[in-house]
Amino acid sequence: MTRKATPSNGLSLRFEADEPEPNNKFQLNRKQRRSLGHLIVTTPETERPITLFCAGLTVVGRGRNTVLQALRSGLFELVQSGKEDAGVVMLLSVTSRQKGQYNIPSTSFPQYREVSISVLTETTHVLWKEVLRPDYTYGLRLSEKAGEVFACYTDELEGGAEDLSSAQKLPVHREDGGTYYFTVYDDPAPPKLFARLEMPSKAYLNGPDPFTLVIEYTTDSDEPFVFDKSRSPLSVTNLCTGFNLHCIDQLIDCRDNDTREKVEWGAVFVCYDYDPHPIFPDDDDFVEISAGKPWRFECTLEQLGNEMEYVRSMEGLKAGRTYKARVHGPPRFSRWQYGRKEDLLAGTREEKMEMWEVDMEKLGYLDVKRIEEGVYFENIA
Incomplete structure (x- = not known):
């Protein structure tokens, strides 16, 4: 098969944070399935579908701990709001060969195609309780470099991501995006x-x-x-x-x-x-x-x-x-x-x-x- 060049303007990835609703608290003791924003993938490809691979991000099946997986792989990072010198809040890193993947169809229109992938979490997961401190405000954002992200033409994908050669991998540029800020609360859970x-x-x-x-x-x-x-x-x-x-x-x-x-x-x-x-x-x-x-x-x-x-x-x-x-x-x-x-x-x-x-x-x-x-x-x- 004749290899087609990387799309002229390249693929890009950015995080668009949701605006938190008033009084919508991040409760550690109450089950809240929260949407924190969307990953937006932009591609100019008009002829061939593309498959995106993201380290740690479950984009097939929409896993309940999507954000935590992305944080532990480095794709996302967490910072304490108002403390620029505090740096990134560290989680125990996990490197997995299994990468989330998302198929992006081609488009016949001349404008860019944007695909939106929801970023979800469950607030009561034990890892949140280990990392977050009540009454503190945190910001969630896309990492500048950490966490592997790449793509390939879908018709060249015969096995898994690990079977792709370096020449087959299309680079994905990360755009400057938003930050989702949330304040943590540990109010007791209501009865069941x-x-x-x-x-x-x-x-x-x-x-x-x-x-x-x-x-x-x-x-x-x-x-x-x-x-x-x-x-x-x-x-x-x-x-x-x-x-x-x-x-x-x-x-x-x-x-x-x-x-x-x-x-x-x-x-x-x-x-x-x-x-x-x-x-x-x-x-x-x-x-x-x-x-x-x-x-x-x-x-x-x-x-x-x-x-x-x-x-x-x-x-x-x-x-x-x-x-x-x-x-x-x-x-x-x-x-x-x-x-x-x-x-x-x-x-x-x-x-x-x-x-x-x-x-x-x-x-x-x-x-x-x-x-x-x-x-x-x-x-x-």
Whole structure:
């Protein structure tokens, strides 16, 4: 094969840092999948696709510790903000033969092609806790020289990166780019919520037996706390006014066990010209829970013989089929605090509202984790 020369203006790589959102803290004890910016690859190639190789950067599969891998390989570097003489914060270096790679198609347009690769991290990884100090601000940037980066024409790639000759490797110029600054916090992690689905093994579509699904919520917290379930599917009370459950798939993901086809539930959607919720949630929309006191949400599906298509109808299920169901939502609750319900909801509405003006940035949000693989049930006519 006749070797084509390196693209006339060469490939280039730069880091475009995201602008941190206000109050978006880098929490060491709370799982946050953070986007810190993007690697931008620029190429003028108009005829042949190019494959980029980056030491330590997982660009295929989007690994959860992408930034840490890039730091340990030298591709990225970390500096303590405001301390120019402090130099680069050192991490234990790791050299791996395995390099992340990304394929860049050619373009028929005369302008340069830019490809954006997300730079992600998980803030609770143990290495962050070993390197970062709470209340300090750090800057993340692309290294000037460290960390191997090169490219090659994709049609010349027969094996891995280690099989390429020096003549086949296309150099990649690094542009001056941005720096992502973040401040580190070690606020305690919120308690965990776990959701488990319970259902009868048989669903009678027209029979007298009710079909009730139960989602049991448990926690790892020995100290009781109260969370607000209003404005979520779990606040459903009745069909007439103010309900939030528009469809059963807001609660469960239900699929035919053989075809994997998702159940299309019968549903009623209501359009309001106003917000039907009260200024402050009713007491019933607050749930007290602790390790020794789980909470069970129940929802009974109506039979098919109703005159109306109720929001909780069994329409969508087919007789003789077996289905697999899993908890679907909600994934988190945005308002909670430690204490007992009788204390946190004491007094007038104004006093309750004042009691619940809590700093959620300080407390963190309650994430819900499913603790079952799936529940199976058979439909009977």
